[in-house]
Amino acid sequence: MKTSHTLWVCAVLLLGTACSDVTFTEPVPLHRRNLPAFPKAWHGQWEDAGGDVYTIEAGGFNSSDAGIDPILIGEGTLLRRFHGYLVLNQTSENGRVEVLLAKRKKNRVFLYQFDATDEKAIAVWKEVLAAEISTIPVSDLESESYVLSPKNNAAFRQLIMKGGLTPMGELVQIGS
Numbered sequence: 001m002k003t004s005h006t007l008w009v010c011a012v013l014l015l016g017t018a019c020s021d022v023t024f025t026e027p028v029p030l031h032r033r034n035l036p037a038f039p040k041a042w043h044g045q046w047e048d049a050g051g052d053v054y055t056i057e058a059g060g061f062n063s064s065d066a067g068i069d070p071i072l073i074g075e076g077t078l079l080r081r082f083h084g085y086l087v088l089n090q091t092s093e094n095g096r097v098e099v100l101l102a103k104r105k106k107n108r109v110f111l112y113q114f115d116a117t118d119e120k121a122i123a124v125w126k127e128v129l130a131a132e133i134s135t136i137p138v139s140d141l142e143s144e145s146y147v148l149s150p151k152n153n154a155a156f157r158q159l160i161m162k163g164g165l166t167p168m169g170e171l172v173q174i175g176s
Contacts, residue, residue, distance in 0.1 A: 021115075021116035021117075021144070021145045021146065022098075022099075022113075022114040022115065022116050022145070022146045022148065023092065023096035023097055023098055023099075023145070023146070023147055023148070024089075024096065024097040024098075024099055024147070024148050024149065024150075025096065025097070025147060025148075025149040026097060026149070027078050027080070027089035027091070027097050028080075028082070028087060028089065028097070028099060028150065028153075028156050029080055029082040029087065029153045029156050030150070030152060030153055030156065031153075032080045032081070032082065032153075033080070034078045034079060034080055035073070035079040035080060035081065035086075036073070037058035037059055037073060037079075038056050038057065038058055038059075038060070038061070038073070038079065038086070039086075040058075041104070042056050042086070042104060042109070043056055043057055043058065044056060044173055044174070044175070045173070045174040045175065046109060046171035046172065046173055046174065047171060047172050047174050048169060048170075048171050048172075049169065049170075052064050052065050053174065054171060059072055059073055060072035060073050060077075071088070071090075076090060076091050077089070077090045077091075078090075078091075082153070082156070082157075082160075083157060083160065084103055085101045085102065085103050085112075085160070086101070086102045086103075086104075087099060087100075087101050088100045088101070088102070096147060099113070099114060100112070100113055100168075101113070101160070101165060107172060107173040108170050108171065108172055108173070109170060109171040109173075110167065110169075110170050111167070111168040111169055111170065111171070112165040112166065112167055112168060113165070113166055113168050114146075114148065114159075114164065114165065114166070115166035116144065116145070116146055118166040120163060121163060121164050121165065121166050122146070124159065124162045124163050124164040125146065125148060125159065125164055127162070128150075128155055128158045128159050128162060128164065129148060129149070129150060129155060129159070132148065132149045132150055132151060132155070133146060133147070133148055133149070134146070134147045134149075135147075
């Protein structure tokens with residue numbers, strides 16, 4: 001398994017460059033209010049296994065890695081709550097939505113994604129969504145890009161609860 005540093009950087013780059021292999025047709029969870037900021041309990045500095053430090057503030061987060069642009073909550077980047085997770089939605093140039101989920105447990109943040117290389121997760125998507133999943137061939141990478149479109153939040157919840165998410169890594173809070 002890759003280090004959480006590599007996975008977090010990939011997630012941040014993924015959200016920043018709009019090149020995910022798994023996207024949604026609209027922000028999830030559906031028809032929920034957007035949070036104007038990260039909850040205060042999430043504010044502070046967090047470290048990954050590679051030693052990089054991430055600062056979460058009300059308006060977004062940034063990394064100690066100068067090559068990673070800050071992610072700011074706003075029109076193109078939405079933050080919502082759903083069943084104990086914070087769900088970060090970023091709309092790409094093609095109008096599709098890339099999704100990253102995070103769950104905080106005491107001084108740790110666990111990161112999750114919808115991963116097109118995770119065969120077990122793909123099986124869950126197909127089982128739960130059936131007709132609400134489409135694939136787009138990506139010829140230069142010889143892979144497929146998945147577009148998920150759950151009908152409602154019950155379907156989105158099933159994606160999460162049945163194993164449709166793939167763990168990316170974790171962050172540990174520095175100080176308190």
